[in-house]
Amino acid sequence: MEASVTPKTARGEATRRAILSAAEDVIGMRGFNDASITDITREAGCAQGTFYIYFKSKDEVFAELVVEMGRLLRHALSEATEAAPDRLSAEKEGLRGFLTFVIAHPNLYRIIQEALFVNPDAYRAYFQTFADGYREALAAADAGGEIRPGDPDVRAWMLMGIAKTLGERAVVWGDETPIDDVVEAAHDMIVNGLKR
Amino acid sequence: MEASVTPKTARGEATRRAILSAAEDVIGMRGFNDASITDITREAGCAQGTFYIYFKSKDEVFAELVVEMGRLLRHALSEATEAAPDRLSAEKEGLRGFLTFVIAHPNLYRIIQEALFVNPDAYRAYFQTFADGYREALAAADAGGEIRPGDPDVRAWMLMGIAKTLGERAVVWGDETPIDDVVEAAHDMIVNGLKR
DNA sequence: ATCCAATATGACACATGGTTCATGTTTCAT
DNA sequence: ATGAAACATGAACCATGTGTCATATTGGAT
Numbered sequence: 046m047e048a049s050v051t052p053k054t055a056r057g058e059a060t061r062r063a064i065l066s067a068a069e070d071v072i073g074m075r076g077f078n079d080a081s082i083t084d085i086t087r088e089a090g091c092a093q094g095t096f097y098i099y100f101k102s103k104d105e106v107f108a109e110l111v112v113e114m115g116r117l118l119r120h121a122l123s124e125a126t127e128a129a130p131d132r133l134s135a136e137k138e139g140l141r142g143f144l145t146f147v148i149a150h151p152n153l154y155r156i157i158q159e160a161l162f163v164n165p166d167a168y169r170a171y172f173q174t175f176a177d178g179y180r181e182a183l184a185a186a187d188a189g190g191e192i193r194p195g196d197p198d199v200r201a202w203m204l205m206g207i208a209k210t211l212g213e214r215a216v217v218w219g220d221e222t223p224i225d226d227v228v229e230a231a232h233d234m235i236v237n238g239l240k241r
Numbered sequence: 242m243e244a245s246v247t248p249k250t251a252r253g254e255a256t257r258r259a260i261l262s263a264a265e266d267v268i269g270m271r272g273f274n275d276a277s278i279t280d281i282t283r284e285a286g287c288a289q290g291t292f293y294i295y296f297k298s299k300d301e302v303f304a305e306l307v308v309e310m311g312r313l314l315r316h317a318l319s320e321a322t323e324a325a326p327d328r329l330s331a332e333k334e335g336l337r338g339f340l341t342f343v344i345a346h347p348n349l350y351r352i353i354q355e356a357l358f359v360n361p362d363a364y365r366a367y368f369q370t371f372a373d374g375y376r377e378a379l380a381a382a383d384a385g386g387e388i389r390p391g392d393p394d395v396r397a398w399m400l401m402g403i404a405k406t407l408g409e410r411a412v413v414w415g416d417e418t419p420i421d422d423v424v425e426a427a428h429d430m431i432v433n434g435l436k437r
Numbered sequence: 438a439t440c441c442a443a444t445a446t447g448a449c450a451c452a453t454g455g456t457t458c459a460t461g462t463t464t465c466a467t
Numbered sequence: 468a469t470g471a472a473a474c475a476t477g478a479a480c481c482a483t484g485t486g487t488c489a490t491a492t493t494g495g496a497t
Contacts, residue, residue, distance in 0.1 A: 050473090054464070057474060076358045078274050081454060092476045097456065161413065162272045162355050169414075193433070196426035199418075202410050203403045203427055210402025211395070217357065218365075222395075230392035231399055237389070238434030246443090252494080253444060277484060288446045293486065 049101045061099040063089040065113075068106045073152020077107060077163045104164060111160050111167040114153040115174065121146040132186035133239065137232045140208055144224045147212040154216050176201055192239045200239070207231060245297045257295040259285040261309075264302045269348020273303060273359045300360060307356050307363040310349040311370065317342040328382035329435065333428045336404055340420045343408040350412050372397055388435045396435070403427060 052058040067088035072080040082103060086093050100106045125142025129135035147154040160168035179201035186192045211227055214220045248254040263284035268276040278299060282289050296302045321338025325331035343350040356364035375397035382388045407423055410416045 053473060056464075060474080078358075082456085083454075093455090094457080094477065095475055098474070103455070158354075159358050162274075162358070193429070195429055196422075199407070199423055199426040200430060202406050203430060206402040206404075206406025207399045208402075210398050210405060214398050226392075227395055230395040233389070233391055234396060234399060234434035236434075237436075238430035238432075240433075249443060250494080256444075278486080279484075289485090290447065290487080291445055294444070299485075 049105065050098055052099070057099075060089075060091060060095060064091065064096055064099060065106065065109065069110055069113075069152050069156070072107065072110065072159075073155050076155075077103075077159055107156070107160070108164055108167045110153065110156050111164065111171055114150070114157050115171045117150070117153070118143070118146055119174070132182065132191045133236050135182070136204065136235055136239070137228060140211070140231060140235075141224060141228045143208045144212060144215060144227065148215050148224070151216045154212060158213075172205075175205060179205060190241070193241050195239075204235070207235070245301065246294055248295070253295075256285075256287060256291060260287065260292055260295060261302065261305065265306055265309075265348050265352070268303065268306065268355075269351050272351075273299075273355055303352070303356070304360055304363045306349065306352050307360065307367055310346070310353050311367045313346070313349070314339075314342055315370070328378065328387045329432050331378070332400065332431055332435070333424060336407075336427060336431075337420060337424045339404045340408060340411060340423065344411055344420070347412045350408060354409075368401075371401060375401060391435075400431070403431070 052061050064085065067085045068080075071084045071088055074080075075084070082093055082096050085106075086096050089095075096106075100109075122139055122142050125138045125145075126135045129138050157168070157171060160171065176198075180197045183192070183197040183200050183204075187194055187197060211231060215222075215224075215227075246253075248257050260281065263281045264276075267280045267284055270276075271280070278289055278292050281302075282292050285291075292302075296305075318335055318338050321334045321341075322331045325334050353364070353367060356367065372394075376393045379388070379393040379396050379400075383390055383393060407427060411418075411420075411423075
């Protein structure tokens with residue numbers, strides 16, 4: 046297992062990007078095990094050996110995709126919720142932002158779900174970040190009297206579960222209900238479940 | 242691919258069971274791709290060839306495990322909820338029953354989650370059954386004025402997502418919070434989210 | 438007791454696909 | 468222009484593991 050290399054050149058940078066992007070498509074579509082390096086490099090338009098210039102292994106490129114998903118999603122969520130005046134509207138905008146993101150990035154979404162089996166450590170790291178942030182936000186809202194008192198940890202997982210499953214309904218099951226309709230319906234239950 | 246055979250003898254029946262049970266353990270622990278037929282038959286205490294007497298392929302035994310999980314879980318849930326006088330208490334007892342079941346059958350639980358990638362059709366069939374039943378139960382409770390009016394489909398998915406994620410928290414993340422505490426905390430949010 | 442279908446064996450044929458490597462090409466600083 | 472580092476190639480190596488098959492054993496029905 047050779048050490049992977051970081052590109053020193055615009056050309057190398059472009060190739061690395063092409064491989065990473067191809068990996069996202071191919072692994073997202075076919076799943077980790079059915080996605081071969083041959084498939085990925087064919088999609089990227091380079092030779093198989095080129096893959097190993099930039100990535101140590103198939104597992105490494107997968108791990109990088111998980112990290113990328115986390116980064117992109119955190120960014121999307123903080124943008125979506127930054128203007129929210131209180132916790133309950135942050136919930137609404139966060140859910141809308143999440144669903145919008147996963148519908149725009151179905152391959153990354155499937156990769157995250159598969160990470161539980163392909164790379165549990167990456168999965169944990171990804172999920173733990175969101176769980177921690179969520180719990181703190183809920184604990185703060187509780188302490189500030191914004192919402193009903195209640196276990197912030199269990200609530201954080203419930204809300205993540207709601208988002209995750211509604212995302213799966215859209216991405217995996219191809220449900221076509223408009224995002225805003227789903228958000229309204231879900232938020233009704235969430236807001237009543239959490240409000241004082 | 243030879244046709245698989247149904248046992249005609251108590252001996253054959255026992256062997257088939259041993260293989261299925263070993264497959265549950267090994268696939269649940271190591272994941273589908275890292276679980277080899279050799280691992281499964283070693284665990285079952287028979288030769289590799291014996292596997293192919295009773296199962297056409299590794300995929301077939303996996304599919305059967307998904308079906309078994311569905312059967313066992315439906316049974317557990319109907320037992321857990323049969324005495325519930327109304328929808329909201331059915332939710333509470335259903336959640337308790339679900340968590341109790343998955344904690345008792347962590348391997349089957351992981352297999353279901355992996356089915357999305359290993360055998361999407363089996364995953365859909367499993368999930369659709371629960372989604373349909375759930376939606377109908379919620380629609381009936383809504384029509385009967387038992388709960389707040391609202392989209393039964395979105396709600397069904399939200400509630401499944403809550404259960405699924407809390408199950409994952411326990412099984413995959415090893416959270417040790419007592420089931421009853423989790424149920425109480427979750428039910429507070431659910432009942433307020435749904436009640437009139 | 439005998440026989441035959443059912444059950445069991447485990448070595449091996451075979452396909453797959455990740456990874457390596459010796460070699461070739463491109464880029465760019467000097 | 469030139470040399471060296473970066474980049475690219477793809478055939479082949481090699482490990483892995485599924486599924487097959489010729490053969491052996493078991494056990495119950497007659």
